[in-house]
Amino acid sequence: MTKKFISRTEEYILLAVMRLQNEAYGVAIRNQLKIVTGETWAFGAVHVMLTRLEKKGLLESSLADPTPQRGGRSKRIYKMTSLGVKTLEQIKEVQDRVWSGLSKFSAAE
Amino acid sequence: MVLKDGYSRPPRFSEWLLKRLFPDRGDYVLVGDLSETFQLLARERGLAHARYWYRLQVLKAIPAFFKDFVYWRAVMFQNYFKLAFRHMKRQKAYSFINIAGLAIGICCALLILLWVRDELSYDKFHEHRQDLYRVTCIGTETNFFGSPAPFAPAIIAEIPEVVDATRMLKAARYVFKYKDSVFYENNGISADPSFFEMFSFPLVRGEVKTTFSDPMTIALSESMAKKYFGDEDPLDKMIEVEGQTSLKVVAVLADIPPNSHIQFDYVIPHKLVEVRRMYGLKWGDFHFMTYIKAAPQRDEQVLIGKLNEVSEQHGCPQIVQKQLTFSIQPMDEIYLNPLGNYDIPLGDKRYVYLFSLIAAFILSIACINFINLSTARSERRAREVGLRKVVGANRMQIVRQFFGESVILAFLSLGLAIGLASFLMPVFNSLTGKSLAFDLLSPDVLIGLVAITCLAGLLAGLYPALFLASFEPVNVLRSNLSWRALLKKQSSRFMRKGTMRRILVVTQFALSIILILATTVVYHQLSYMRSQSWSMKDDILLHVPVKDSIPAKYDVFKTELLQHPQITAVAIKDVVPTSLRNNTAYVGWEGKTPDQDWIHMETTRIGFDYFKTMGMDIVEGRGFSPDYPGDVGSGFVLNEEAIDKTGMEDPVGKMFRLYGMRGSIVGVVKNTHFHSLRIALKPQVFYLFTYMRNQSPGGVVLIRVRGIDSEAVLSNTISFIESTWTGMNSFAPFEYHFLDETIDAQYQNEQRLGRLFSYFAFLAIFISCLGLFGLASFMTEQRTKEIGIRKAMGASIKDIVLLLSKDFTRCVLMANLIAWPIGWYVMSRWLQNFASRTSVAWWSFIAAGGLALAIAWLTVSLQTLKSARANPVDSLRYE
Numbered sequence: 010m011t012k013k014f015i016s017r018t019e020e021y022i023l024l025a026v027m028r029l030q031n032e033a034y035g036v037a038i039r040n041q042l043k044i045v046t047g048e049t050w051a052f053g054a055v056h057v058m059l060t061r062l063e064k065k066g067l068l069e070s071s072l073a074d075p076t077p078q079r080g081g082r083s084k085r086i087y088k089m090t091s092l093g094v095k096t097l098e099q100i101k102e103v104q105d106r107v108w109s110g111l112s113k114f115s116a117a118e
Numbered sequence: 119m120v121l122k123d124g125y126s127r128p129p130r131f132s133e134w135l136l137k138r139l140f141p142d143r144g145d146y147v148l149v150g151d152l153s154e155t156f157q158l159l160a161r162e163r164g165l166a167h168a169r170y171w172y173r174l175q176v177l178k179a180i181p182a183f184f185k186d187f188v189y190w191r192a193v194m195f196q197n198y199f200k201l202a203f204r205h206m207k208r209q210k211a212y213s214f215i216n217i218a219g220l221a222i223g224i225c226c227a228l229l230i231l232l233w234v235r236d237e238l239s240y241d242k243f244h245e246h247r248q249d250l251y252r253v254t255c256i257g258t259e260t261n262f263f264g265s266p267a268p269f270a271p272a273i274i275a276e277i278p279e280v281v282d283a284t285r286m287l288k289a290a291r292y293v294f295k296y297k298d299s300v301f302y303e304n305n306g307i308s309a310d311p312s313f314f315e316m317f318s319f320p321l322v323r324g325e326v327k328t329t330f331s332d333p334m335t336i337a338l339s340e341s342m343a344k345k346y347f348g349d350e351d352p353l354d355k356m357i358e359v360e361g362q363t364s365l366k367v368v369a370v371l372a373d374i375p376p377n378s379h380i381q382f383d384y385v386i387p388h389k390l391v392e393v394r395r396m397y398g399l400k401w402g403d404f405h406f407m408t409y410i411k412a413a414p415q416r417d418e419q420v421l422i423g424k425l426n427e428v429s430e431q432h433g434c435p436q437i438v439q440k441q442l443t444f445s446i447q448p449m450d451e452i453y454l455n456p457l458g459n460y461d462i463p464l465g466d467k468r469y470v471y472l473f474s475l476i477a478a479f480i481l482s483i484a485c486i487n488f489i490n491l492s493t494a495r496s497e498r499r500a501r502e503v504g505l506r507k508v509v510g511a512n513r514m515q516i517v518r519q520f521f522g523e524s525v526i527l528a529f530l531s532l533g534l535a536i537g538l539a540s541f542l543m544p545v546f547n548s549l550t551g552k553s554l555a556f557d558l559l560s561p562d563v564l565i566g567l568v569a570i571t572c573l574a575g576l577l578a579g580l581y582p583a584l585f586l587a588s589f590e591p592v593n594v595l596r597s598n599l600s601w602r603a604l605l606k607k608q609s610s611r612f613m614r615k616g617t618m619r620r621i622l623v624v625t626q627f628a629l630s631i632i633l634i635l636a637t638t639v640v641y642h643q644l645s646y647m648r649s650q651s652w653s654m655k656d657d658i659l660l661h662v663p664v665k666d667s668i669p670a671k672y673d674v675f676k677t678e679l680l681q682h683p684q685i686t687a688v689a690i691k692d693v694v695p696t697s698l699r700n701n702t703a704y705v706g707w708e709g710k711t712p713d714q715d716w717i718h719m720e721t722t723r724i725g726f727d728y729f730k731t732m733g734m735d736i737v738e739g740r741g742f743s744p745d746y747p748g749d750v751g752s753g754f755v756l757n758e759e760a761i762d763k764t765g766m767e768d769p770v771g772k773m774f775r776l777y778g779m780r781g782s783i784v785g786v787v788k789n790t791h792f793h794s795l796r797i798a799l800k801p802q803v804f805y806l807f808t809y810m811r812n813q814s815p816g817g818v819v820l821i822r823v824r825g826i827d828s829e830a831v832l833s834n835t836i837s838f839i840e841s842t843w844t845g846m847n848s849f850a851p852f853e854y855h856f857l858d859e860t861i862d863a864q865y866q867n868e869q870r871l872g873r874l875f876s877y878f879a880f881l882a883i884f885i886s887c888l889g890l891f892g893l894a895s896f897m898t899e900q901r902t903k904e905i906g907i908r909k910a911m912g913a914s915i916k917d918i919v920l921l922l923s924k925d926f927t928r929c930v931l932m933a934n935l936i937a938w939p940i941g942w943y944v945m946s947r948w949l950q951n952f953a954s955r956t957s958v959a960w961w962s963f964i965a966a967g968g969l970a971l972a973i974a975w976l977t978v979s980l981q982t983l984k985s986a987r988a989n990p991v992d993s994l995r996y997e
Contacts, residue, residue: 053182078153
């Protein structure tokens with residue numbers, strides 16, 4: 010398979026979706042990102058990324074039932090596709106290779 | 119703001135704005151996300167903060183929105199605009215044809231819509247129009263609007279639904295005099311005092327409530343008051359009528375608006391008509407018109423029932439005999455639904471439809487031009503579209519570009535059309551006999567104009583826009599692909615062979631041919647009506663009014679006139695021959711069975727020599743003659759139609775009764791049409807005046823003048839008549855009319871229609887040809903090389919011209935096939951309006967088709983000849 014490189018932001022979002030399992034939708038993903046990166050993300054930014062990833066085929070989405078908190082609007086729940094999982098695996102591999110042997114960092118951690 | 123179950127609502131406006139600006143996939147997930155976070159914030163940090171945050175989010179989004187949508191759209195629009203103008207400048211001829219064609223189309227549509235608007239505005243100004251009705255008569259043969267004099271008082275008294283009613287009658291042509299101002303007044307009515315309360319004709323001066331019940335009064339229109347009294351105050355002045363009666367001016371009315379079907383310059387009290395016994399006042403004499411003001415709560419059917427009941431109880435013979443039934447017609451439907459013909463200007467609903475249809479025809483012909491030329495030119499734009507697509511334009515943007523372009527062109531045409539329309543307004547007014555004003559500032563005209571233009575622009579741009587937007591950039595940009603190959607690749611079979619374009623040309627010409635056909639039929643019917651109407655082969659017939667001392671000294675007048683060598687016959691008659699005024703059902707004849715239908719006869723009082731003067735042949739028996747003293751008071755002459763209707767055989771010598779007058783039939787005269795042929799020929803009875811003095815005021819003296827070659831002799835004869843007249847009369851000024859003109863005047867509507875049709879047909883064919891010219895020049899340009907090669911191979915000019923016009927010829931022939939049945943159907947329906955009519959002649963089809971074909975050829979040959987004669991060397995070197 011061809012190697013797909015994705016941006017660091019996209020990687021964060023993919024990981025967030027993966028971690029949230031069945032609860033991955035706009036607000037939850039944004040919260041997760043805040044926890045991980047310590048920064049507040051704009052909703053727009055999150056949505057643009059999600060849409061792009063879905064277009065690339067790394068994510069898929071479906072509409073969940075509307076909730077009163079959202080003023081009667083549905084959540085769009087995102088899920089990893091197999092391509093998405095594979096891409097993450099590859100990236101992990103590459104990252105591991107890139108980071109391996111640099112123990113100074115791991116020590117500092 | 120905190121609702122139950124802890125839901126607090128985000129700021130409404132911001133939420134709405136967000137939805138407008140970013141309709142993400144339609145499911146508003148983003149809005150939902152924001153809303154959820156808003157809830158959280160509201161709970162944790164308070165509502166105020168949450169709202170602040172929410173608004174900030176929306177505010178932040180706005181600049182991006184502007185950048186993404188508005189700004190880029192504006193930039194693109196500017197670009198389209200510039201491009202549209204560049205294209206126009208580069209192809210001046212095409213642009214001119216496009217803009218001019220559309221401008222003419224819009225101008226036509228505009229004028230017609232103004233006309234239609236005016237037609238529809240009739241009688242809308244009456245305050246009580248919802249409750250006003252006119253009484254009509256539904257007869258076995260014809261419908262008309264007449265009613266007897268006692269009818270109105272009876273229904274007011276006996277029917278609770280009738281709040282008020284007025285009788286109305288058009289007055290005869292009287293002479294009015296005040297000091298030195300003496301004029302004939304043609305346009306007056308008599309009415310009951312309630313007339314002023316029922317209708318909204320505002321008074322300028324005076325009042326009618328207390329005064330108009332006096333029979334010796336009159337109310338004048340402002341302009342008539344001005345004509346007689348100038349700057350004097352007209353109120354309480356006496357105005358002299360016919361030299362015998364003086365009427366007191368009690369009120370001045372504002373001039374009657376042109377869009378009223380009741381038109382008059384003065385009103386005299388109905389009572390005067392009754393006092394003077396000018397017309398029959400019994401239940402069987404249908405001389406008057408009755409208008410009703412009904413109660414707000416009413417059932418029209420019940421009301422109609424009661425009208426008939428009351429008339430029957432009073433013994434109205436026509437109702438008792440079930441020959442007529444009364445009905446009613448709402449005020450605002452009167453103008454467009456003419457019934458009968460009582461000298462009242464009337465419109466016709468069918469003409470309103472017809473002309474709206476023509477406006478649509480002409481506008482669509484102009485739009486078709488636009489479509490055709492734009493698609494024909496699309497080759498030149500194909501590369502542009504391709505490139506636009508390559509650099510990222512989507513389909514919608516291309517569509518928008520072409521729509522925009524055609525709307526811009528349409529608005530340019532609109533500017534031209536407005537100029538043209540205001541220039542043509544006086545011509546159009548004289549054509550239609552209206553006084554339409556073209557005020558751009560009135561909102562409905564403005565909205566109408568913009569709507570027409572947008573519609574025309576969008577309609578015209580629809581096909582080119584969709585067609586061009588469907589180009590695949592790869593095909594368009596591959597330079598080695600020829601246009602034809604491209605079309606083949608690109609378009610469906612339907613469009614490939616220019617089928618669409620052909621269909622449009624066919625439609626265009628079919629519409630033009632229908633209009634030409636309509637024109638020929640209208641003119642044909644007109645000339646048919648003229649040929650059927652009374653006419654005098656060699657001689658000239660004049661008529662002068664019976665006024666002043668003429669009734670008293672008629673015999674002297676006649677004898678003196680006959681002294682003149684050119685005057686061959688003179689006769690007096692009670693009304694102008696075209697008048698439909700005198701009708702009665704009070705006739706009886708020998709052999710009439712009780713179950714036989716009553717017959718409505720036109721009664722005609724005449725003097726001796728009438729038939730001779732008019733050139734009407736006696737078929738049986740004889741005409742009236744002074745040699746038979748019994749003719750006066752007991753002699754009748756009937757026309758053939760009357761004999762037919764009564765079913766009498768051997769009528770001469772049979773007994774006949776008219777009103778209370780008994781006598782016998784002395785002769786039968788040939789049927790002669792004096793009325794418009796819209797109306798069926800009427801049974802007519804002629805009888806002699808008993809006393810010359812007892813004249814109805816509309817009488818005429820008919821003077822037959824020998825056919826004269828020179829104008830000088832005619833004017834000499836007329837001045838002889840004038841001097842005879844003035845020698846006898848002191849009061850009434852001399853006037854004369856030609857009878858054939860009086861008869862022709864009845865066909866004013868048809869003449870107008872014919873003229874309008876011919877102009878519209880001309881315009882339609884002109885616009886079609888404009889388009890055809892553009893199309894032909896484009897097609898020949900396309901085939902420049904082909905023509906060059908053909909010529910080099912030995913084709914003659916004739917061959918080339920034939921080759922190039924073959925296509926168009928086929929289109930026009932097709933158009934004929936479509937237009938003929940439609941035109942035949944429409945025009946046969948139109949002819950149904952006439953009691954006496956011609957058929958749609960076969961030659962008018964050939965003429966219309968041939969004319970269209972000839973004009974099309976002429977147009978195309980302008981182009982084809984040019985290219986056929988070109989030197990092949992030049993054309994082959996081309997490119």
